[in-house]
Amino acid sequence: MQAEEQDAGNKTQAKRHKRFEVLEKRDVNKDGFVKEWPEVGLIATGGPEDPEPSIKIEDGVIVEMDGKPRDDFDLLDHFIARYALNNDIAEEMMDLDAVEIARMLVDINVPRNKVLEVFSGITPAKMAAVLECMDVVEMMMAMRKMHARRTPSIQGHVTSVQDNPVQMVADAAEAGLYGFTELETTVGVLRYAPFNALALLVGGQTGRGGIITQDAVEEATELQLGLRGLTTYAETVSVYGTEDAFRQGDDTPWSKAFLASAYASRGVKMRFTSGTGAEVQMASAEGKSMLYLEIKCVMLSKGVGVQGLQNGSISCIGVPGSVPGGIRAVLAENLVTACLDLETASGNDQSFSHSPYRRTARTLMQMLPGTDLIFSGYSTVPNYDNMFAGSNFDCDDNDDYLLIQRDLKVDGGLVPVDEQDVIAVRNKAAQALQAVFEELGLPSITDEEIEAATYAHGSEDMPERDKVQDTQAADDMMERGVTGLDVVKALAKHGFEDIASNVLEMQKQRVSGDYLHTSAILSPDFKVIAAVNDLNDYEGPGTGYRLEGERWQKIADIRQALGPDDI
């Protein structure tokens, strides 16, 4: 080798090991990873500014919490001290060792109720200290006992990059066959929001009855859709773990509480959203760890009085996902939510990794122990159509997910479906929406669109709609004051009596309000299944939710398995 070449070689880089060159091309190395930067809060747990647990109560008032005197409390501290802690028992519970509380969480001989009592009397820093004692297997053991409703379930996303309502009504109906109990949509173009709501309302009651639906859009529009009976739950009301992050969103805990009560008072199911990583992403973490700040969000939600919380990092998953121990912290935040007796909608809802191994490992944390909603949600459409910027699993992963359930005998909320049944229900839903559009004077849905929606993989298989006409009609529909009852009438008039009856049942649910109880979902015949009548009673082997009987047979019976006669 010439000296000159050698010099040039030294300047560029050392000779590469071929295995490293192969590794660098693997999916996992398309993900971005960063080192911890504790001073700014880029750390999953144990931040340098995380306080030590403490509490002082005088005359029934908390005068010191986690080392901070009342005079130094910020908005969040005040709110938590006033509304999220049981002052009567706080001193007693704070006296327990963190490791002792962690053992209670894992111990099958300590009932769920006892743990709830302890958590009602401990501070954010104490909760962080308890979780610091636990590894992920112990946290899963604890989650098995602590999630509020005994029966696990799953929420799905139904969206379209073209905001195509015909595609979405069919997708919502298909999701019903798979077993989703909640469906959430959002838009590419805000003015399409009423059509998205309509598609999920009709499709969601076609595949099966009793699916609760949501349209995650700008707050005023979302509330109005709920009040009109076009949606039946709301969850994208975000809370943050520092005052500065709240201020950047132009909000306070009190304004969020007001919004929550606006929904609940009108019979719309309501939960908050938060997640690790949000504060550090906004450069507002104050040197505190992601988990510590998230615990404050969970306590805040408890203090507001909402029945549940969607967390598990959610849209910030790329942040905890990139630091050491981040996915453990994500499970920990779900667990804190369950320990405060809140419905736990545990994330898994955003693209997290290029690697199928990392994606699966991340989801097993919630899928194995079960949570109220393991995904919030699972993309029922291909990720290219997912307007929440992609989910951790999408419809192309359905068979993998069903097989993981069958392999491990774990109920992840889905059941295998028959292809011809899916085709039939998609067709029926699209026809039903055609009738509703006709009756409500909305731009017509053609037979060609119905045919395409019946067999479509995604929006690329759909004929284009006139978006100007659609969005003008959607504005007009809102101005005319169309409600859920108008949809019922339209369906009944065109012979879709069963769907009409189901949509009417959903309107009745808003009046009776029973599905506002913690962790409520509805069975296909509109029976409320909640932490009130289906309370998690897990106390070790032989108790709690067991996957058995008819349900297990359904999950076991996949279309791909060969019988003796097939061979």
Place this chain on the structure above:
Amino acid sequence: MSDEGSTQQVVEEMELEEVGEAQAGDSPEEVVIALSPAFGEEQLNRQTIHKLPHAAVLRELLAGIEEEGLEARLIRIYRTADVAFMGFDGAKLSGSGIAIGIQARGTTLIHQRELLPLAPLELFPQAPGLDLSNYRQIGKNAAQYAKGDSPSPVPQENDPMARPKWQAIASVFYIREVEFVDQDKKPVELKVSFEK
């Protein structure tokens, strides 16, 4: 557009000179470009998150505005690194009421004085999806809004896998930029000279 761009030599270097406190403009012919506190700063390597030189990006924005026959006025915002509020501050100082806000990592928006701070005309949240021709188009669109036209929004790629690749790195980038924020300092007018 992209062919034309690729034959040009990419400008790597520039000098930004502060020339006093930025005043409200009165020319309807001007579009303000509001730079973030660390845009062009040595410590952030004078490049965006996906390594486009700040100088090249700024030159494209300026060229886009000039192509439409309008004038660009350059200012730096110190009180915040939040692209929405930076852009909004710029729009309030702009004679036409239109401004472009751009962060060091490359996140960009087009804002208008009459709008709410968090509701800009066009937002480009995924900087890694923007190339130099996109920045020129953003400049052109901003100028067209200033002329009272309604241009088609600049098309942007929506990559569902951008989060796992970029979110954490983007957070670190932003936190580093926030270290340059001075909440009490008013916007400053800048003069730019590009170096070959």
